[in-house]
Amino acid sequence: MQEMILKKRLFTPGPTSLPQEVIRAMTEPMVHHRGQEFTDLFRHVQQGLQYVFQTKNEVLILTCSGTGAMEACVANLHCPGDKVLALRGGKFAERWDKICQAYGLQVKPIDIPWGEAVDPQRVAQSLEEEPNIKAVYATLCETSTGVVHDLPTLARMVEPHSALLVVDAISALCADELLTDAWGLDVVISSSQKGLMCPPGISFVSLNEPSWDRVKSATLPRFYWDFREMRRFLEKNMTPYTPAITTLYGLNAALDIIQREGLEKVIERHARLARITRAALTALNLQLFSQRPSNALTAVQVPDGIDGAELLRLLYHEHGMVVADGQFHLKGKIFRLAHLGDTNERDVIAAITALEKSLLALGHEFSEGAGLRAAKMASSE
Amino acid sequence: MQEMILKKRLFTPGPTSLPQEVIRAMTEPMVHHRGQEFTDLFRHVQQGLQYVFQTKNEVLILTCSGTGAMEACVANLHCPGDKVLALRGGKFAERWDKICQAYGLQVKPIDIPWGEAVDPQRVAQSLEEEPNIKAVYATLCETSTGVVHDLPTLARMVEPHSALLVVDAISALCADELLTDAWGLDVVISSSQKGLMCPPGISFVSLNEPSWDRVKSATLPRFYWDFREMRRFLEKNMTPYTPAITTLYGLNAALDIIQREGLEKVIERHARLARITRAALTALNLQLFSQRPSNALTAVQVPDGIDGAELLRLLYHEHGMVVADGQFHLKGKIFRLAHLGDTNERDVIAAITALEKSLLALGHEFSEGAGLRAAKMASSE
Numbered sequence: 001m002q003e004m005i006l007k008k009r010l011f012t013p014g015p016t017s018l019p020q021e022v023i024r025a026m027t028e029p030m031v032h033h034r035g036q037e038f039t040d041l042f043r044h045v046q047q048g049l050q051y052v053f054q055t056k057n058e059v060l061i062l063t064c065s066g067t068g069a070m071e072a073c074v075a076n077l078h079c080p081g082d083k084v085l086a087l088r089g090g091k092f093a094e095r096w097d098k099i100c101q102a103y104g105l106q107v108k109p110i111d112i113p114w115g116e117a118v119d120p121q122r123v124a125q126s127l128e129e130e131p132n133i134k135a136v137y138a139t140l141c142e143t144s145t146g147v148v149h150d151l152p153t154l155a156r157m158v159e160p161h162s163a164l165l166v167v168d169a170i171s172a173l174c175a176d177e178l179l180t181d182a183w184g185l186d187v188v189i190s191s192s193q194k195g196l197m198c199p200p201g202i203s204f205v206s207l208n209e210p211s212w213d214r215v216k217s218a219t220l221p222r223f224y225w226d227f228r229e230m231r232r233f234l235e236k237n238m239t240p241y242t243p244a245i246t247t248l249y250g251l252n253a254a255l256d257i258i259q260r261e262g263l264e265k266v267i268e269r270h271a272r273l274a275r276i277t278r279a280a281l282t283a284l285n286l287q288l289f290s291q292r293p294s295n296a297l298t299a300v301q302v303p304d305g306i307d308g309a310e311l312l313r314l315l316y317h318e319h320g321m322v323v324a325d326g327q328f329h330l331k332g333k334i335f336r337l338a339h340l341g342d343t344n345e346r347d348v349i350a351a352i353t354a355l356e357k358s359l360l361a362l363g364h365e366f367s368e369g370a371g372l373r374a375a376k377m378a379s380s381e
Numbered sequence: 382m383q384e385m386i387l388k389k390r391l392f393t394p395g396p397t398s399l400p401q402e403v404i405r406a407m408t409e410p411m412v413h414h415r416g417q418e419f420t421d422l423f424r425h426v427q428q429g430l431q432y433v434f435q436t437k438n439e440v441l442i443l444t445c446s447g448t449g450a451m452e453a454c455v456a457n458l459h460c461p462g463d464k465v466l467a468l469r470g471g472k473f474a475e476r477w478d479k480i481c482q483a484y485g486l487q488v489k490p491i492d493i494p495w496g497e498a499v500d501p502q503r504v505a506q507s508l509e510e511e512p513n514i515k516a517v518y519a520t521l522c523e524t525s526t527g528v529v530h531d532l533p534t535l536a537r538m539v540e541p542h543s544a545l546l547v548v549d550a551i552s553a554l555c556a557d558e559l560l561t562d563a564w565g566l567d568v569v570i571s572s573s574q575k576g577l578m579c580p581p582g583i584s585f586v587s588l589n590e591p592s593w594d595r596v597k598s599a600t601l602p603r604f605y606w607d608f609r610e611m612r613r614f615l616e617k618n619m620t621p622y623t624p625a626i627t628t629l630y631g632l633n634a635a636l637d638i639i640q641r642e643g644l645e646k647v648i649e650r651h652a653r654l655a656r657i658t659r660a661a662l663t664a665l666n667l668q669l670f671s672q673r674p675s676n677a678l679t680a681v682q683v684p685d686g687i688d689g690a691e692l693l694r695l696l697y698h699e700h701g702m703v704v705a706d707g708q709f710h711l712k713g714k715i716f717r718l719a720h721l722g723d724t725n726e727r728d729v730i731a732a733i734t735a736l737e738k739s740l741l742a743l744g745h746e747f748s749e750g751a752g753l754r755a756a757k758m759a760s761s762e
Contacts, residue, residue, distance in 0.1 A: 244582030
């Protein structure tokens, strides 16, 4: 591209680019976290979070990354040695496993090939065989592979058992459908920097009453993560410790944007961007990686003979497109194009144009302009 | 005051008001935490942190409040059942105790009346009596009482023993002198929202090599808090999990401001504001609470016959001054006026004017205008 200063565009699955309204909200004067301005802000954010989580549960607000919220769940729900199921089908699912192991739990893994979704029947069977499972650790959108798991069916399989279903919905919130109460998810976590179009730094945990009962009897060590203290302060519209106030102002603005558009429309928008992206990629003779793709991102196989690192380098240095590599064994083998955050159809078209040019430069064969034509067709459908 | 819209001023000991430069830096476009822009930012922030900590140690960057950093230290330094000393002389010192207890450590407390500083000889004696102490948990500025402890002497007492000295310097950093390496402090923590004039949401931990040895052999559960992972990523100028990128942009700007002014001058400025405040308060027949006052804040006794809550209410509603109450048993008995963050002499004068008017309205006796006169005299000294 011939621009003097290359405009950078984030197509990474978090952090995402931010709406101007969110950035502006973060320039509000600082307030004290024990005063009226803060409790008003907190109450408003709380209502917005219940809306995006589709829950009547209180939604705890934690100052940490998503991994912190994952650890907080494990520390609050268990006693040492508890037996749990971890559905391992990607980097973030495996993180559940690692955290549980770090806390001395007995983890029964269910391994799923990366790129595939879990078969809920396998979970049902494991729960039958091991009646003492305390929790099932699952993922709605597995960000490392772009897979969205069938959580409503999974929840029906877990329901007859006493195990809690704990769901990482970090990258899926606002991108894929998530009905916390209607599906009967016990614990759901998410973070600010994905579909919520906010900076990273705050995470969320929604817990239903059976989960709260577990929190009360859990004995693993916790202090900063102690959900009981968070609930006590939530009644006063506060957090136990100084929260990320500026980011909460941004979140407040983002939740307003989402509520104005309407959650269903927000999810439809993500689905539409995903559809356009996939139509274009397929027209470029690229193979999609995920067998059950999420609306949050599209994972794509790097074609044989193309250097994945070189492709990402070209996209960035020639076109300003920040695209995510694969993780672990998929590094250089797939790339991941998110359609999260403040991203619209024009951004997706720009990404496809850049991808066409970069692939051509690297010698990948396809009918020139096919990506753009397919995108336009999918867009007018 | 006759203003139509009352300008609010924060005199709370964190969060503090923010310099315009910090606010502006946080409007930078979002970047990905695995790209070049981020690693450049991280490297620059790292150098600035080493400067304000006065250390050659790596300074870990954690996305959490200060309490999270406290917990992270405990989780990384110990095995279950370790014996530790906690110097309890205020709310935040007691927090060390509570966190250690939550993690199953044996805590030997040294109790200090709130408002007084610890006698380092008592610590030396406890270490003689209990040779198996693994760490001494201390505080540089105790924010609940405004006391600054004599850390250089304390460090000399701890030095002959194998115990680590772990210091909460959250509200003291940039306000009181802190020489991590020269004093021989093993572990020092701080946070973004006090003397660093940033929003809350990021905390820091500096560890020397003996502390790193302990981190390697510690067995308490940790994942998000795992210092080993943080060190591994720090070598690549990254964090293991998505950090609070926007706040890091603000921090970067704040560290630049501090480095331009020079750390010594920044501390002198805090000392000068503290001196002016205290001269004025004394002239208003008020009794200072702390027997060894920090430059970060001034704790003041509410005079007999005055309702502390009403005083704070007047300061806020009539003058826009956000002043902190006492905590726990000191609620309503003291108030705390911080001179942290983007606060200058004019702000302090405004606070004193408001305080004079409010105290007069509540019937406290003093020579009218005495506070302002004393402040002006102290200011020209």
